Amino acid sequence: RLLQLTGTAEVEWAPTDEVEAFAGAQRLWRFTLQKGFWTAPANVRFDDAGRAESTFYSPVTVLTGTWAAADAAMRAKQKRAAWRPFRVAKIVDEATDIKSFYLKPADGDVALPFEAGQYLTLRFDDDDGGLTRTYTVSSGPNDDEHGALYYRISVKKIGVASRRLHAMRPGAALAVKAPTGTFWLDTSSKIDRPAVLIVAGIGVTPAVAMARHAVREGHRMRGARRVVVVYVARDAPSRAFHDELTTLAATTYKPDMLTYVSILTSLHGRLAKRDLQDVLRIDDYEFFLCGPPAFMQATYDMLRDEFRIRDDRIFAEAFGPAALTRSSA
Numbered sequence: 046r047l048l049q050l051t052g053t054a055e056v057e058w059a060p061t062d063e064v065e066a067f068a069g070a071q072r073l074w075r076f077t078l079q080k081g082f083w084t085a086p087a088n089v090r091f092d093d094a095g096r097a098e099s100t101f102y103s104p105v106t107v108l109t110g111t112w113a114a115a116d117a118a119m120r121a122k123q124k125r126a127a128w129r130p131f132r133v134a135k136i137v138d139e140a141t142d143i144k145s146f147y148l149k150p151a152d153g154d155v156a157l158p159f160e161a162g163q164y165l166t167l168r169f170d171d172d173d174g175g176l177t178r179t180y181t182v183s184s185g186p187n188d189d190e191h192g193a194l195y196y197r198i199s200v201k202k203i204g205v206a207s208r209r210l211h212a213m214r215p216g217a218a219l220a221v222k223a224p225t226g227t228f229w230l231d232t233s234s235k236i237d238r239p240a241v242l243i244v245a246g247i248g249v250t251p252a253v254a255m256a257r258h259a260v261r262e263g264h265r266m267r268g269a270r271r272v273v274v275v276y277v278a279r280d281a282p283s284r285a286f287h288d289e290l291t292t293l294a295a296t297t298y299k300p301d302m303l304t305y306v307s308i309l310t311s312l313h314g315r316l317a318k319r320d321l322q323d324v325l326r327i328d329d330y331e332f333f334l335c336g337p338p339a340f341m342q343a344t345y346d347m348l349r350d351e352f353r354i355r356d357d358r359i360f361a362e363a364f365g366p367a368a369l370t371r372s373s374a
Contacts, residue, residue, distance in 0.1 A: 052079040062122065065158065066115035111192065118155050124223070125157055128168060131221040133213055134195065140285035142202040143247065144211055145183065148221060149195050156194040159224035161186055161232070161258035162251040162333075162362070165196060168220040169209055175220070178206040181362075182224050183250040183286075185257030196224070199285060201247040228362040230255040230333065232262045232269045239271035241325065241332045243316070243344055246283075248336030249276055251362060253286045255333070256293050256303055263298035273304045273324060277340070280311040316344060318351045330354075334361040334369075341369055 057064070057073040064073050135147040150156055159165075159182060169176045184197035202211045228251065230240055242252040252274050263269035274294075278284035287307060294305040306324050308316060332348055334341050341363050348354040349372055361369045 048081060048083055050076070050078055050081040053077045062119050063115060066118040066122075118158065120154060122157060124154065126222070128220040128222055129154070131196075131219050133215050133217045133219065135215055136213070139199055141282045142211075143199060143283075143285045144202075145197050145199040146210060146213070147184075147195055147197050148219065149193070151218065156196055157223040158194070159186055159196075160226075160229035161254040162229035163224040163226040165198065165224045166222040167198070167206075168222075169206070170218070170220055176206055176209070181250040181254070183253045185254055185261055187261050188257065196221070199247070199250050199253075226362075228333070228335075228360060230258065230270075230272075232259040232272070234266060234268040234270055236270050238329050238331050239273060241273045241275065241321075241330045243275045243277075243321075243332060243334050243336075245277040245316075245336030245340040246279075247285070248340075248362075249278075249286055251335050252276065252333075253289065256290060256305075260293050260297055260303055263302050267298060269298070269302060271302055271304075273306070273330075275306045275308065275316070275321070275324065277308045277310060277316050277336070280309055284309065316340075316347075318347060321347075321352070330358070332359045334359065335363075338363050338369075345369055345371070 054074050054076045057075065061073060064070050130151040131148045132151045133146050134149045137145040137147075139145050148156075162181070164179045164181045166177060166179050180198040180200060182196050183199040184195065187194075188197070189195065200207045200210050202208055230242075232255070240255070242255060244252045256272060256274055259269050259272045274290060276284070276287075276290065281287075284307065290305045290307075294303045297303050304324065306320075308320060310316075313320075332354060334344050336344075341361055345359060345361065348359055349356065356371055356373065363369060
């Protein structure tokens, strides 16, 4: 059966915790019932939850989650600044010395929402007080499994903490703080300026999250901000997420919503001005840089000196101790 309702509705324009709890929701409607009745075509079938089979309802209705998931998210929000127990649900080899770890809450609450490009803080609990590190979340803000949000971090084996992660097995326990950070991408189609993500090495992780989010939002909203990903890697074995990014670029709601370009320095040499000229048509762009400090600085200098890009149009997240040296001229 189908339930048809009539009544009055009002829109809550101000942001609320309830709106934030629904993935991608922009506002809340409050409906006051006046009348309702059941009706249905004879060929409509319902599942155990009382929902019509997928061929009879819009898939858009499931993209923002459920009230149960929203209630769980609001309860978990109180723990945003707290250490929470998580478990490693799955481990995937992505490239040479790079593994992805799928993390799910182990305290009965849900993983908290985040922005594409943010990082989480992770702690190894042990006798010496615990080793902490931050890792960018490489999954999208709306990626879920059976309706439950998870965090995916993708880690290169280059230090003490990363080696401990690479030695773990599914089921291992970790303490996690909710994602945070100011390096994230607004994918709204209201932003006319395309985003160009220029990344290298393990700096690809925020770009993957941003690309996943842009593609999903494109399908949900019937359009999203145009995104270009330029990924620089040493060689094919060290190039993580190449297949994932290729697939994302081929499954956008509209053509050219996501453009993916891969550059292998072992074959091509370093990123050069001509590489960007080949892929970027004349437009007004914002640039997001992520990777090793030397790569970041060289790319920033090229954008400023060769392309005359304004400093406030270049956003950066360094994977390493050195900060980007910006120019004001």
